[in-house]
Amino acid sequence: MTALLAEWTKFRTVRGWVVGMIVAALMVIGVGLLGHSKCGGVVVNGTTISDSGCSSPLGPGGEAVTDSFYFVRQPLGETGTITAQVTSMTGTAEPWSKAGIIVKASLTQGSAYAAMMVTGGHGVRMQWDFTQDLPGLAGTVSAASPRWLRLARSGQTLTGYDSADGTHWTRVGTVTLAGLPATAQAGLFAANPGTSAAASQSLTGGSSRGGITQSTATFDDVALAGDASGSWTGTDLNGPTPGDGYHQSGARFTLTGTGDIAPAVTDGTGVASAAQALIGTFAGLIAVIVVGASFITAEYRRGLIDVTLTAIPDRGRVLAAKAAVLGALTFTAGLPAAYVALLLGEWRLRSGGVFIAPVPVLTEVRLLAGTAALLALAAVLALAVGALTRRGAIAVTTVIVLIVVPYFFASPLAVLPASVGNWLLRVTPAAAFAIQQPYPKYSQVLAAYTPQNGYYPLAPWLGLAVLAAWTAVALALAGRST
Amino acid sequence: METRIDVIGLRKRFGATLALDGMSFAVSPGQVTGFIGPNGAGKTTTMRVILGLEAPDEGRALIGGQPYRRLHRPLTQVGSLLDASALQPSRTGRNHLRWLAASQGLPAARVDEVAGQAGLLSMIRRRAGGYSLGMRQRLGIAAALLGDPAVLILDEPFNGMDPEGIIWMRGFLRGLAAAGRAVLVSSHLMSELQDTADHLVIVGRGAVIADTSTRALLAAASADRVTLHTPVPAEAGEVLTAAGAEVGVSEPGVLLIKGMSSERAVVLLTEHAIAFTEVSAHRATLEEAYLELTGDAVEFRAVTR
Numbered sequence: 001m002t003a004l005l006a007e008w009t010k011f012r013t014v015r016g017w018v019v020g021m022i023v024a025a026l027m028v029i030g031v032g033l034l035g036h037s038k039c040g041g042v043v044v045n046g047t048t049i050s051d052s053g054c055s056s057p058l059g060p061g062g063e064a065v066t067d068s069f070y071f072v073r074q075p076l077g078e079t080g081t082i083t084a085q086v087t088s089m090t091g092t093a094e095p096w097s098k099a100g101i102i103v104k105a106s107l108t109q110g111s112a113y114a115a116m117m118v119t120g121g122h123g124v125r126m127q128w129d130f131t132q133d134l135p136g137l138a139g140t141v142s143a144a145s146p147r148w149l150r151l152a153r154s155g156q157t158l159t160g161y162d163s164a165d166g167t168h169w170t171r172v173g174t175v176t177l178a179g180l181p182a183t184a185q186a187g188l189f190a191a192n193p194g195t196s197a198a199a200s201q202s203l204t205g206g207s208s209r210g211g212i213t214q215s216t217a218t219f220d221d222v223a224l225a226g227d228a229s230g231s232w233t234g235t236d237l238n239g240p241t242p243g244d245g246y247h248q249s250g251a252r253f254t255l256t257g258t259g260d261i262a263p264a265v266t267d268g269t270g271v272a273s274a275a276q277a278l279i280g281t282f283a284g285l286i287a288v289i290v291v292g293a294s295f296i297t298a299e300y301r302r303g304l305i306d307v308t309l310t311a312i313p314d315r316g317r318v319l320a321a322k323a324a325v326l327g328a329l330t331f332t333a334g335l336p337a338a339y340v341a342l343l344l345g346e347w348r349l350r351s352g353g354v355f356i357a358p359v360p361v362l363t364e365v366r367l368l369a370g371t372a373a374l375l376a377l378a379a380v381l382a383l384a385v386g387a388l389t390r391r392g393a394i395a396v397t398t399v400i401v402l403i404v405v406p407y408f409f410a411s412p413l414a415v416l417p418a419s420v421g422n423w424l425l426r427v428t429p430a431a432a433f434a435i436q437q438p439y440p441k442y443s444q445v446l447a448a449y450t451p452q453n454g455y456y457p458l459a460p461w462l463g464l465a466v467l468a469a470w471t472a473v474a475l476a477l478a479g480r481s482t
Numbered sequence: 483m484e485t486r487i488d489v490i491g492l493r494k495r496f497g498a499t500l501a502l503d504g505m506s507f508a509v510s511p512g513q514v515t516g517f518i519g520p521n522g523a524g525k526t527t528t529m530r531v532i533l534g535l536e537a538p539d540e541g542r543a544l545i546g547g548q549p550y551r552r553l554h555r556p557l558t559q560v561g562s563l564l565d566a567s568a569l570q571p572s573r574t575g576r577n578h579l580r581w582l583a584a585s586q587g588l589p590a591a592r593v594d595e596v597a598g599q600a601g602l603l604s605m606i607r608r609r610a611g612g613y614s615l616g617m618r619q620r621l622g623i624a625a626a627l628l629g630d631p632a633v634l635i636l637d638e639p640f641n642g643m644d645p646e647g648i649i650w651m652r653g654f655l656r657g658l659a660a661a662g663r664a665v666l667v668s669s670h671l672m673s674e675l676q677d678t679a680d681h682l683v684i685v686g687r688g689a690v691i692a693d694t695s696t697r698a699l700l701a702a703a704s705a706d707r708v709t710l711h712t713p714v715p716a717e718a719g720e721v722l723t724a725a726g727a728e729v730g731v732s733e734p735g736v737l738l739i740k741g742m743s744s745e746r747a748v749v750l751l752t753e754h755a756i757a758f759t760e761v762s763a764h765r766a767t768l769e770e771a772y773l774e775l776t777g778d779a780v781e782f783r784a785v786t787r
Contacts (some may be wrong), residue, residue: 002555002584002585002586002587003585005584005585006581006582006584006585007581008584009577009580009581009584010570010573010581013573013574013577013578013580013581014570014572014573015572016572298570299570302567302568302569302570302571303564303565303567303568304568304569304570306530306533306535306564306565306568307564307568307582307625308585309534309535310533310534310535310550310556310557310560310562311556311557311582311585311586312585313533313534313550313551313553313556314551
C-alpha cells in the first residue's frame, strides 16, 4: 500500500507524465475525428440500386440487416404449410445465393422471418431472423437432384423440413418467432448477395462495389395449404431492380432476385462500423507507451532507482506498484477518452449521412472498457520493457514495433498480405485490437472480414488476453532481473 | 536507537576488477565513522552492499543484526545518501521527499521538518533540476533524515559543498552522532573529516588498511616528530641529518624532523650556531596520518644545498 502511494505520488508530481496521459486521451479522441466519410449509393446502369452506407433496416435483434430479395407471396394465417420443389438456381458462383420458401412477418425490411432455401454453395439451409442459420441437405440443386422444401406454421412456431424426393422428409429445425402477427406473408423468394469481391476501404469508409449478380430459381409443385386464400403477388423488397421479377405457370414459378436476407456486414460495401470512431487508439497508444516506459527508465537514467530500492528494497514490489499505478491511471484516462471518441466519431459519421450499424449496449461497454484496457496493458508492457532495457528510447521503440506497427500495417494501411496481417494480429500484442471488433463475423455472409473493416482474426477477449500474456511475461522477466 | 553496522568479509568482483577483497569493519552508534580511501578503493561498493543494492560474492553486511532487505520500512531505520544527483529534475524537492515519506507510511508533515533541518526550506518548492550540487546534498540529507533513523550512511556528502556548507555539514554530522546515531561518512579527502570523525576506517584496494580512533591515529602520526622554523633550512638540515635524524621540508622555512627529540635538536642547533625561531612537537594533520598510512607519506630525505 505504501509502495502504491509512493508510486502514485511520483507519477502525479512529474508534469510531463500527467500531460502525456492527457495527450493520450486527446489523441484517442482527436484522430478519430480526422477521417471523413460520406454515404454513397450503388449505382448500376444509372439506377441507384442500393443506398449503401446511408441507411439500413434493423433486424428483430436490433442489428443492421440486409433485407432485399424478390418475394412472391400471399397472406397466411396462424396455421398453414408451404411446400415447393426447387429444380434449379442460377448465380451459384456466389455461395450464398439463395432461393426457397419463406414466412415473414410483413413486407417491412427487417421484419421477422423463417425460411427454407437452397444455396449456391452451402446446400439446403434453414435461416431465420437474419442471424440464425441451420444446415439441411448438402449439395447443389439441379434438375437431376431437385430439393423439396417445406415450412409449417403453427401460431408463432415454424418448422422447416427438406427432402430429396418429396416423400421422405427430414425436419431441419423448429423456431419461434416472437411478434409474428396472425397474418404473415408466405411465399417464394430469390436473392443473390452479388459480388463477393473484397471491397477496398479508406481510413474511415468510402466504399465501392462490383457489379451485381442475379439468381433465377425454378420452383415446381408450389403448394400453400391452411389459412390462405389470397393470390400470388410479386414484390421486390429491394425496390424495383431491373431484371427482378417472376413468372407463374400453374404450380410452376420462376423467380429472379438480387440482394440478400442476412445480417449486414461492415465490409466497406454496406453500413459503417462503430470501430471507425476508435481509430485514434493507435495514436493514444504511442503516448501511453512513452509515458509507461519513462515512468521507470527515467529512474534508471538518473540513478533514482537506487533511492527507490532503498525505500522499498524489493524490485518485484516496486515494479508491481508501478504497474498497478500506471495501469489504473491509463485505464482511467482511456475509458472516458474512448467514450468521447465513440460519441464524437459516431456523431461525425452520422452528420456525414453515414449509417453506423448499431452496437448492443454490452458490446459498447466491451469496446470502451476494452480500449481502456488495451491502453493500460500496453502502458504496463512499456513499463516492463523499460525495466528490462533501462533505456527509454529502446523501450519505446520496442513496444511501438511490437504493438502499433503490426496493427497499423495490418489494419488501417493494410499494406501487408492478409495472411501476414492476420498472423501478426494473432501473435503480437497488437492482437488486443480485437477487443474493438464491434460486430460478429457471420458464416452465412461472405464478406471481407478484414481488420480494416473492423474484423480481427482472434475473438475479442482472446485478443486482449494475448497482450495481457505479453505484459505478464515481460513483468515477470523484469521483476526477476537485478 | 542503538544500532550498529557490521560489515563481514565482503568480496565482490566486477568482471576483471576485484572491487571488494575481504572488507570487514563495524560502525558503532554514537559516533561519526569516517570511511576513507582513494577513489576506487571500494567505499561506494561497500555502501551499496550494506544498503542491499549490490549482492556480494562473499560475506555479508548487517544493520542491527539484519540484512537491509529484511528491514521493515527501512528508511525509519537507515537513512542513506549515495548520489545526490539521483533526482527526477522536473520534480520539486518537496515532492521528492513526499513520495519517500509515502513509501514509509510517514506523515507529509515530516517533509517540512526535515527540509528545515537540512536548511532547504527556501528551495523546497522549486524543481530539483535547478539545484546546485550543494543544494542536492542538502536534499539528500533531508531524505536520509525523513524516517528519523538510528543509522546514517552518507557517500561523499561534502562533494560540491561551499565552505559554509562544509562547516554546516560537519556540525550537523557531529550532532547526529551525539544523539546516539551510528553515522558512516565516506570521503576520499581526509581533510574533510578533520574535527568530524571520531573513528576512521581507512581502506585501499577493497580492504581495510586501518580501523582506528581518530585520536589514536593522530597520536601515532605525531609521535617522535618535531617541527623546526628556521631562516637557514639547508644548514639546519645538514647538521640534523649528520646527527642521525630524518629531515623533510613541509613548507619554506619549516623542517619536519623525525627520529630526534626536540631537546636534542635545540642542543645541536645551538652548538652549530644555527638560527631558529621555533621548535615544537609536531601535531600531525589527519591528511599526513592518512598519507603515511597509505604509503604516500612525505618522503624524508637529506636536504641538500
